[in-house]
Amino acid sequence: MSWSVLLFSVVAMAAAAALVVASGAAPAPIGKHGCETWCGEVSVPYPFGLGPERCSAAAGFQLTCDHGNTTSTRPGATTRPRLFLSDYRGFEIMEISVENRTVSGVSPTIFSNAAINSTIRRHMGFGDNRWKNTRPPSTSYLVATGCNVQVTLLFSTPAGTHSYTTGCSSSCSGSAMITDNDVRNYGVGFCTTPVVSYLASYTVELKRLAGNSTINNHLPVYVFIAEEGWFGPDRAVDLMNLGARRSRLKAKDDHLLVPLTLDWVCIHGSCNASVNANCTTLDNVCHCNPGYKGNPYLTDGCQDIDECMRPMDHGCFGECRNTQGSFNCWCSRGGNASQPNGCLNPTRKTGLIIGLSIATGASSILFFLGALLIIRKLKDHKADKLKQKFFNQNHGQLLQQLVSQRSDIGGRMIIPLKEIEKATNNFDQTRKLGGGGHGTVYKGILSDLHVVAIKRSNIMVQRESDEFINEVAILSQVNHKNIVKLHGCCLETEVPLLAYEFISNGTLSDHLHNESPKSISWSGRLRIVSEVGRAIAYLHSAVLVPIIHRDIKSSNILLDDAFTAKVSDFGASRYIPIDQTGRTETAVQGTIGYLDPMYYYTGQLSEKSDVYSFGILLVELLTRKMPTMYRTSAGDGLVAQFVELLEEGKLVDILDSQVVEEGCGEVEEVAALAASCIKLRGEDRPTMRQVEMALEGIQANKQLVLTDLGAERDEENYSTRTSLSLEEVS
Known part of the structure; x- marks a missing residue:
């Protein structure tokens, strides 16, 4: 090789290296070395x-x-x-x-233009249930279109049997063919229900319902799982080829692709973490540390961010030097480099010296004022250091990373102490709403004008403080209309403060146990307890990590102005890790009268402990008697008296007179359900999902009876008006 060629090669390599440096570091890897990405x-x-x-x-x-x-x-x-x-x-x-942690895609319909003469079963899924890595989120829905059809999601057990998870039915009872307006205005011709079980695959059962008019049975039947917001009445009209657009849709129906977003999670320690990442112990959720970006699940996935490439984006308006995971920012001639135009220049410095010279006559006053300012600054600095200490102690940085990926809550979840103090007028006693074993609740108005209930918890032991980050992470992901919404939290105090949405109409206990002879109507009580059951079933089976509330009682059920139930007070709640199927041993917490006796004596907590407390709530709604206070002349409590009278067929002796007056046969069904929930052995009690479905069935039957009665009254009124008209003509 000639010297000229060698020289040219060296120059070319140097130029290439300079080009790489100028364009920044190589992009962070997204997959393992040597693997297709x-x-x-x-x-x-x-x-x-x-x-x-x-x-x-x-x-x-x-x-x-x-x-x-x-x-x-x-x-x-x-x-x-x-x-x-x-x-x-x-x-x-x-x-x-x-x-x-999502996988977005499309899937074909489970059934398309299905001809149903008998029960049909078909498998569908997104993976193997043994893996549990991908599953539909709680915001996905099972959808069926058509008339007089029922669809059910079944889970295949290891024994080869099928277990019910959820389902819905669409009935068209009229004698005329339905139109697009019927679908849009009255919601006929389709049904939807949330997919609440975290499973990767199901068996889908579809069958035709008998007993209704068959005039609409020719309408196309589709079954699929879709993400929230994609399906509605207009799309049902399209799929059933109703209305003006039917002609151009026929060619595409058999090729319908439904958008769906799946959640994914690392379980059993299946994912490793980057050396510059933090992971929760709850479900191995990892995020790159501040100052790093990339894939937190790869060993070298989180790489340093060079903030000095764009210093002003990171709040630096002076000299900048990048460091691993951070950067240094300063003014070469003094000043505040974190503020625009904050660095001093020679002209400004000279002006400052001249100004100080002119003010020499007032130096003593300035010295005094300066001393006061320094003392105040020292106090503020000490307070800020204490806030930062508590913030770090309460795992604030990790919580920031957890919520920063959620655009809907990330900006408001962490609330400064100064705003909390302003909202509550420094925790003024006039703002106090109540208190309990877990803390005191204050009413406040935040700077965004949200009215909130701020819970100030009692002093926690260190173990409970360490678990706080996981509990807040869970509550920040809970999204259910019958659960009080967590608006944010403050971590700058020794014990964290929680800010929930403010519910203005008091508690269920306030409305049940007052001096008024009349309370909430029986139909209202049935609706409220169904909403509570739906919320607890959601906590047990629909969230990523099941939650046991541990303190279900009427005083923890808030009611808004429309008497919609909101489950509150998660101070005693505990989560169950995904791979844990047994009971959790823990210090006994709860309220006597609602407390599961097996949990009380053994310390073994399970989801059936919530079922017991819910059963007591059912008894309380039926009898309007306080479980914590009621005693018979023989010294029996409410549960013993209720079960005894139910077995003897004398239930009316303990029922609330308003329930006896307004209720029908469904009262006995609710009483039987309550008795099954308060059985002594937890394994003899139903699950909350079974309780929820039972209550929905009772409500549906009651509504059907009311509809039939209304139709009979309308017919009687019509006959009476016709007779009067004939008499007037005569």
Whole structure:
């Protein structure tokens, strides 16, 4: 090789190196070294992977890239790579998000234009239930269109039997053909229900309902699972080919693709973490530390952010030097580098010296004022350091990372102490709403004009303080209309403060146990207890990590102006890890009278402990008697007296007179349900999902009876008016 060629090669290499430096560091890896990370235009970040097992974190994260299939079965369809969950071709992946832990894609309908003459069962899913890595979120819905059909989601047990999870039915009882206006205005021709079980695959059962007019049975029947907001009456009209748009839809119905977003989670320690990442012990959720970005599940996935490339975006308006995970910012001639134009220049410095010279005559006054200012600054600095100490002690940085990915709550979840003190007028006693074993509640108005109830908890032991971050993380993800919403929290005090939405109409206990001879109507009580049951069933089975409330009672059920129930006070609540199927041993907490006796004597907490407390709430609504206070002349409590009278057929002796007056046969059904909930052994009690479904069935039957009675009254009134008219003519 000649010297000229060698010199040229060296210069070229130097130029290339300079180009790399100028353009910044290489992009952070998204997958393991040597593993494929793209399928067509869809990226595949770790813990997901393609090909060898080492490229993914667990079996549930293994994906398949199909390079040979077309986008559709229609003629002329183009070929492109398609990404699937392992060998499950019923769900095509369009996007994977590490930050939000979601997998977005589309799936075909489970049933399309189904001809139903008998019961049909079909498998559908997004993976193997053994893996538990991907599953529909609690905001997805099971949908069925058509008339006189019932669809049920079944879970196959290891024994080969099927267990019911959820379902819905669509009935069309009229004698005329339904129209698009009937679908839009009255909600006939379709049904929807939330998918509340965290499973990856199901057996779907579809059958025709008998007993109704068959004139609408020809309408197309579709069954699918869709994300919230995609399906509505207008889409039902389209699928059933009703209205003016029917002609152009016939060709596309059999190829309908439904958008759906799945949640994914690392379980049993299946995912590792980057050296610059933090992970929760709850469900192994990882985020890069402040000052780093990238994939937190890869060993070298979180890489340093060079803030000095764009210093003003990071609040630096002076000299900047990048460091690992942070940066240094200063003014070379003094001043405040964190403020625009905060650094001093020579002209400004000279002006300052001249100003001080002119003010020499007032130096003693300035010295005195300066001393006061310094003392105040020292006090403020000490207070700020104490706030920061409590903030770090309460895992504030980790909570910031957890909520920062949620655009709907990230900006408001962490509330400064100064705002809490202003909202409550420094915890003025006139703002006090009440108190209990877990703390005191104050009313306050935040700067965004939200009216909130601020809970100031009692002093916690260190173990409870360590668990606080997990509990707030859970509550921040709970989203149910019958559960009081967590608006935010303050971590700058020794014991964290929680701010919930303010519910103005008091508690269920306030309305039941007052001096008035009349309380909430029986139908209102039935609706309220159904809403409470729905909320507790959601906590047990619909959230990512099941939650045991542990203190269900009428004084913890808040009512808004429309008498909608809101379950509150999660101070005693505990979560159950995903892989835990047994009971949790813990210090006994709760309210005597509502407390599960088996939990009280053994310390073994389970979801059936909430079922017992809910059963006591049912008894309280039926009798309007306080479980904590009621005693018979023989010394028996409310539970013993209720069960004894129910078995003897003398239930009316203990029922509230208003319930006897307004109730019908459903009162005995509710009483029987209450008795099953308060059985001594937890394994003999139903689950909250079974209780919820039983109450919904009771409500539906009651509504059907009321509808029939209303129709009979209308017919009687019509006959009476006709007779009067004939007499007047005569």
